[in-house]
Amino acid sequence: xxxxxxxxxxxxxxxxxxxxxxxxxxxxxxxxxxxxxxxxxxxxxxxxxxxxxxxxxxxxxxxxxxxxxxxxxxxxxxxxxxxxxxxxxxxxxxxxxxxxxxxxxxxxxxxxxxxxxxxxxxxxxxxxxxxxxxxxxxxxxxxxxxxxxxxxxxxxxxxxxxxxxxxxxxxxxxxxxxxxxxxxxxxxxxxxxxxxxxxxxxxxxxxxxxxxxxxxxxxxxxxxxxxxxxxxxxxxxxxxxxxxxxxxxxxxxxxxxxxxxxxxxxxxxxxxxxxxxxxxxxxxxxxxxxxxxxxxxxxxxxxxxxxxxxxxxxxxxxxxxxxxxxxxxxxxxxxxxxxxxxxxxxxxxxxxxxxxxxxxxxxxxxxxxxxxxxxxxxxxxxxxxxxxxxxxxxxxxxxxxxxxxxxxxxxxxxxxxxxxxxxxxxxxxxxxxxxxxxxxxxxxxxxxxxxxxxxxxxxxxxxxxxxxxxxxxxxxxxxxxxxxxxxxxxxxxxxxxxxxx
Amino acid sequence: xxxxxxxxxxxxxxxxxxxxxxxxxxxxxxxxxxxxxxxxxxxxxxxxxxxxxxxxxxxxxxxxxxxxxxxxxxxxxxxxxxxxxxxxxxxxxxxxxxxxxxxxxxxxxxxxxxxxxxxxxxxxxxxxxxxxxxxxxxxxxxx
Numbered sequence: 001x002x003x004x005x006x007x008x009x010x011x012x013x014x015x016x017x018x019x020x021x022x023x024x025x026x027x028x029x030x031x032x033x034x035x036x037x038x039x040x041x042x043x044x045x046x047x048x049x050x051x052x053x054x055x056x057x058x059x060x061x062x063x064x065x066x067x068x069x070x071x072x073x074x075x076x077x078x079x080x081x082x083x084x085x086x087x088x089x090x091x092x093x094x095x096x097x098x099x100x101x102x103x104x105x106x107x108x109x110x111x112x113x114x115x116x117x118x119x120x121x122x123x124x125x126x127x128x129x130x131x132x133x134x135x136x137x138x139x140x141x142x143x144x145x146x147x148x149x150x151x152x153x154x155x156x157x158x159x160x161x162x163x164x165x166x167x168x169x170x171x172x173x174x175x176x177x178x179x180x181x182x183x184x185x186x187x188x189x190x191x192x193x194x195x196x197x198x199x200x201x202x203x204x205x206x207x208x209x210x211x212x213x214x215x216x217x218x219x220x221x222x223x224x225x226x227x228x229x230x231x232x233x234x235x236x237x238x239x240x241x242x243x244x245x246x247x248x249x250x251x252x253x254x255x256x257x258x259x260x261x262x263x264x265x266x267x268x269x270x271x272x273x274x275x276x277x278x279x280x281x282x283x284x285x286x287x288x289x290x291x292x293x294x295x296x297x298x299x300x301x302x303x304x305x306x307x308x309x310x311x312x313x314x315x316x317x318x319x320x321x322x323x324x325x326x327x328x329x330x331x332x333x334x335x336x337x338x339x340x341x342x343x344x345x346x347x348x349x350x351x352x353x354x355x356x357x358x359x360x361x362x363x364x365x366x367x368x369x370x371x372x373x374x375x376x377x378x379x380x381x382x383x384x385x386x387x388x389x390x391x392x393x394x395x396x397x398x399x400x401x402x403x404x405x406x407x408x409x410x411x412x413x414x415x416x417x418x419x420x421x422x423x424x425x426x427x428x429x430x431x432x433x434x435x436x437x438x439x440x441x442x443x444x445x446x447x448x449x450x451x452x453x454x455x456x457x458x459x460x461x462x463x464x465x466x467x468x469x470x471x472x473x474x475x476x477x478x479x480x481x482x483x484x485x486x487x488x489x490x491x492x493x494x495x496x497x498x499x500x501x
Numbered sequence: 502x503x504x505x506x507x508x509x510x511x512x513x514x515x516x517x518x519x520x521x522x523x524x525x526x527x528x529x530x531x532x533x534x535x536x537x538x539x540x541x542x543x544x545x546x547x548x549x550x551x552x553x554x555x556x557x558x559x560x561x562x563x564x565x566x567x568x569x570x571x572x573x574x575x576x577x578x579x580x581x582x583x584x585x586x587x588x589x590x591x592x593x594x595x596x597x598x599x600x601x602x603x604x605x606x607x608x609x610x611x612x613x614x615x616x617x618x619x620x621x622x623x624x625x626x627x628x629x630x631x632x633x634x635x636x637x638x639x640x641x642x643x644x
Contacts, residue, residue: 018533022520028513041538059634061520062533434552440511440636 004093006086007072010052012045018064019043025056025065030423030435053416055425087346098346101419101429103246103338103383103405106350110338111357111490112389115396116499118480120467127469129460135470136167136456136463140377140399141306141330160330161306163237166195167456168394168471172335172381172402173219173241173310175203177254177263177275178342178419179408183428185441186411188212190448197236199402202226202252202277204266210234217308220297222251223277225267229300237305237331238297240290242281243312245339245382248353251277253343258422258431287323294328306330313337313359313382314352318366325367325376333402334359336382340405342429343420356382357396361494364397364476387458396494397476410451411444502581503640505618505627507556511637512547514554519543521632525622526614542609544616545629556629556638559583559604559616567596567605567615575612582620587612 012033021043026034031049034056036042050067057065074082087098120126127134141162148156171187178201185208191198192215199217204226209216218235220227232238243249254275264271284290294307309324310333311317317334324332336356341349360380367373380393381402393401409415412426419429427439468474482499483491491498520536522543529535545558565583568576575589576596590612596605597613608614618640619627630640 017537020520020533020536020538022516022536024515024517024520027515059515059517061517061524061632062536064533437511438513438635443636 001093004089006089007070008048008050009070010047010050010067011070012047012050012056013066013068014043014045015064016042018062020062020064022061024059024061028055028059028425030425030430030432051416051418051421052414053418053425054414058414099343099420100346100349100417101341101343102415102417103340104350105417108337108355110383111355111486111494112385112392114484114486114490115357115392115494115496116482116484117388117391117395117462117466118482119465124467126467127464129457129464132464133469134460134463135472136459137164138168138399138471139164140379142376143374145374161237161304163197163306163331164195165197165400167452167459168398168400169390169452169455170196170217170379170400170402171198171407172333172339172404173199173201173217173239174342174404174408175201175219175252175254176206176266177203177258177431178252179428180424180430180436180439181206181208181262182436182439182441182444183408183411184209186439186444186448187407188216189441189445190407190452191215193445193449194452196452199239200226200235202241202275203254203263204268205231205234206262206266219310220293221277222279222281223275225269225275225277228268232297232301232305235305237308238301239308239310239333240281240293240297240329241310242284242290243310243314243335244341245312245335245337245353245356246341247344247348248312248314248337249279250345250348251279253277255422260431263431287327290324290329291327298328308333308379310335312339313354313356315354317354317359318362321363321376321378322366322370322372325370325372329376331377331379331399332363333379333381334363335402336360336380338383339381340383340408341419356380356384357392358490358493360393360398361396361478365495368476387455387462390455391459391462391474392481394471394474395477395480396496397478399475407448407451410447411439502561503618503642504561504581505558505616505630506639506641507558508637508639509553509555511635512555513635513637514547514549515634516547517632517634518545518556518629518638519547521628522616525619525628542606542614544606544614545604557602557604558629560602561618566599566601570595570599579620582618583615584617584620585613585615 023036033045033050035044052067139162142160176184187198188209192212197217200219202221213234216235217237217239219239219241221241256272256274307329308331309329313334313336321332337353377399379400380398384401384403390401424430427436478495481496483496484499523541524532527535545556548557561583573589575586592611605615630638
């Protein structure tokens with residue numbers, strides 16, 4: 001109906017001087033934007049189907065293509081933006097909830113960008129990481145309260161199970177189903193190569209990847225998909241997912257169309273059935289209930305693996321984290337409101353939750369005040385974009401960070417944010433074999449290793465610049481941070497001084 | 502010696518290798534200028550059936566039938582690469598018929614053409630290998 005017509009968001013600009021009609025754009029676009037007209041011997045495009053993923057642009061051998069945002073506009077209105085108007089048309093047509101993918105794109109403050117890192121000058125020497133050792137290795141898990149000695153006076157060195165990571169970064173949960181087999185293979189192999197961990201998400205663990213178990217965190221979420229004894233045994237740690245930054249308060253939903261073949265088998269559900277994770281865990285309505293699950297999982301795995309509890313950053317996150325620290329969990333993962341997702345209701349993604357920077361600072365403060373900070377490690381996630389963000393997160397109080405969007409970008413994702421369509425042209429968020437094969441793990445795995453190796457160099461450079469030679473000495477070292485353009489309240493919550501102070 | 506290995510598992514059937522091959526052998530400096538408005542005659546071809554596709558190029562056989570069958574001696578093996586001397590080729594196309602891979606073909610000039618691993622162009626990585634977006638065509642030590 002004309003009333004539903006929305007002018008396409010993007011326009012395909014083809015330089016006719018450069019286009020040689022090789023048709024690679026046509027062959028590579030799963031959205032069928034490009035078409036060859038044999039009569040005119042010309043390429044044509046239906047830009048209404050374009051999602052701006054740049055697959056065609058990247059593969060075009062003559063650089064004949066670019067995608068631009070349309071300048072077709074509604075009348076300027078600071079209150080009723082074109083996007084809001086369009087969404088109303090869409091909902092008036094469908095009667096449905098708007099769906100989105102990847103992280104919150106709204107213009108909320110990004111506190112990482114308002115924090116600046118210190119460096120040594122004159123009075124305290126900086127360290128050159130090329131000439132002196134810088135330790136980026138760290139351990140996650142419960143730390144001991146005090147030093148104990150046995151009756152002979154020797155130190156008791158036994159600790160709760162720990163995760164050893166070569167740098168304070170791990171790949172956060174993305175399920176097999178939400179991303180492809182090849183994407184999982186890239187993450188698993190890169191984690192093993194780098195000496196870090198990747199996370200299965202709620203999709204279970206494909207049998208081919210059990211051999212990377214020593215570098216795998218297995219997740220137990222509200223749907224309990226794919227959870228069985230061997231699965232729990234396979235991982236190096238177990239993560240209980242209570243919430244996700246992109247969609248706090250609701251569960252995941254993988255449509256039946258994607259529950260095919262190995263995905264159904266790995267999730268242990270019938271083919272074609274929707275995998276709907278309940279919003280809460282139906283056996284967890286209190287910290288005491290959570291404690292039961294934490295200890296059930298520990299019992300099941302002989303107390304050999306640390307248990308992580310992952311929550312979304314929400315308003316009273318500090319009090320929740322305090323409860324989790326008392327539940328027996330070894331690690332708390334906090335996911336900020338800019339964290340990514342394969343699919344979430346748009347309104348929830350864009351309006352629910354709080355920034356990870358503020359959540360992290362307030363949780364770290366709260367646990368310190370209560371004298372229980374050493375009982376848990378803190379992992380911060382939810383849009384950690386670079387090595388600078390990592391250094392800031394560690395200085396704010398994190399023991400490590402979770403990253404997912406950045407590794408996906410390394411694998412080719414162009415953040416078109418249409419994962420929910422299942423037609424990812426880069427072979428990541430899709431289960432169509434023809435698209436999945438576009439992500440060659442030999443290439444992808446190397447790109448992940450490259451990205452994190454580069455970050456490790458940068459982290460060492462920044463730490464050395466501050467005169468700090470170990471992650472342990474940077475943890476919670478907020479004196480190494482200064483704020484710019486932040487108000488008193490924000491500085492107080494972040495526990496940092498303003499630049500110049 | 503190095504030869505091209507093709508892995509159909511990673512071939513996307515995008516046909517970019519054909520275009521990079523045609524450009525590499527066009528002698529031109531600008532791909533758009535070299536290939537615009539022409540039907541390309543690449544020295545390797547994508548073979549496709551259903552969802553399986555792969556690039557077929559000269560295997561540079563150890564005992565090449567094409568070299569054996571050449572009546573003028575225009576085909577020869579140099580450093581493991583089966584090469585053509587276009588000046589000598591009389592266009593009898595015996596080689597075209599005997600090649601079990603269909604990797605020798607007539608060129609527009611009448612002489613035959615085939616993949617010479619880009620050795621005639623410039624030493625280094627063949628254009629199809631460097632142009633493949635998914636690592637489906639690789640240069641490997643073999644034979």
